[in-house]
Amino acid sequence: MTSSWKSQWPAPAGLIVLSLVPVIAAFVRGAELASRPEVTPxxxxxxxxxxxxxLHIVGSILFSVLGALQFAPSLRRRRWHRYAGRLVVPSGIAVAGSGLWMTLTYAMPPIEDSGLSVIRVVVSTGMLLCLVLxxxxxxxxxFTTHRAWMMRAYALGLGAGxxxxxxxxxxxxxxxxxxxxxxLLMLAAWLINLAVAEWFIARRKPRRLAGLSGSGEITGDAGDGRPVPRSTASRG
Incomplete structure (x- = not known):
């Protein structure tokens, strides 16, 4: 096992393992629907x-797997990160939007009372807001702000894991x-994920470089951890 793998892939690999729960659940539910099952309560x-x-099944699979791979530094340095991001954002919107849709329109089982529905509405709306921001x-x-909001969105989307x-x-x-x-157990999972995301975000905040003028203040990074001065980040 190379030092590069050890430094870059544990986080994506761990997220993929965690995402197996919603991915497997999505496949099971999708297979059930495809088999035209008998209607039960x-x-x-x-x-x-x-x-x-x-929509929730397809979005969950794409968002969970592709989102995990976005955490690999070696992939962030390539165009793959940008191209995959064009699927991650809409798939995340599909997950949050369909979750909100189901919460507001489906008749939920008795164990999922109105309190949980309120929590789900807040989580789904928050995830949509994170994706938009x-x-x-x-x-x-x-790019630093982009990464922070996407980490928060991914944390909420991976709540099922x-x-x-x-x-x-x-x-x-x-x-x-x-x-x-x-x-409370459902809410705890989302809060745990958000707390971990905020810890990672705080660790990765770019430090201001000594000696730079106000126009060269660090505002982000190039997607691979390299700082981008304000004058560069504002171009384009």
Missing amino acids: DNARFVTAPLPIV GFVAVRRRD TQAFTFGFWTVAVGEPGVGAYA
């Missing part, structure tokens, strides 16, 4: 109105969660 909302869940930042060539752990630990320690605990 558990799947009625998906079978009778499949469009939002199909990330897109606006990259159009301004403010962390929820497998919060529910798993709770079930082992306490047993099946009730309605209140169910909502």
Whole structure:
């Protein structure tokens, strides 16, 4: 195993492993819908109105996998990062938008009460906002701000992966969660992901370079960790 792999790929590999939970769940749900299943109380909302869940499935797979690869420094130095980003942003919008759509229109099971619906609306809206702000930042060539907002969006989008752990630990320690605990465990996963994202963002903030004039102040990076002076970041 080379030193380059050790320094660049643990984070993307770990995120891909974490994303296996929503990806596998998406494949299972997609296969169920493709088989034209008998309508039951558990799947009625998906079978009778499949469009939002199909958008959610496709968006989740693309956003989870391609988003994880965006964290690899070697890929950020290539055009691949830009081209993949053109799929990551719309797939993330599909995930958040369909999540909001399902929350507002589907009849949810009793374990998912109105409190959880409010949380889901806030999370979906927040993810959409992060994606929009990330897109606006990259159009301004403010790559540091772009990366921060995209990290936050990815953290929210990967909530299902962390929820497998919060529910798993709770079930082992306490047993099946009730309605209140169910909502809190879902919320805890999103908060954990956001806390980790904020920690990474704080670590990667560019330091101002001594001796630069005001016009040369550091505002971002070139997508590969190299600082970009304000005069360069404002071009284009």
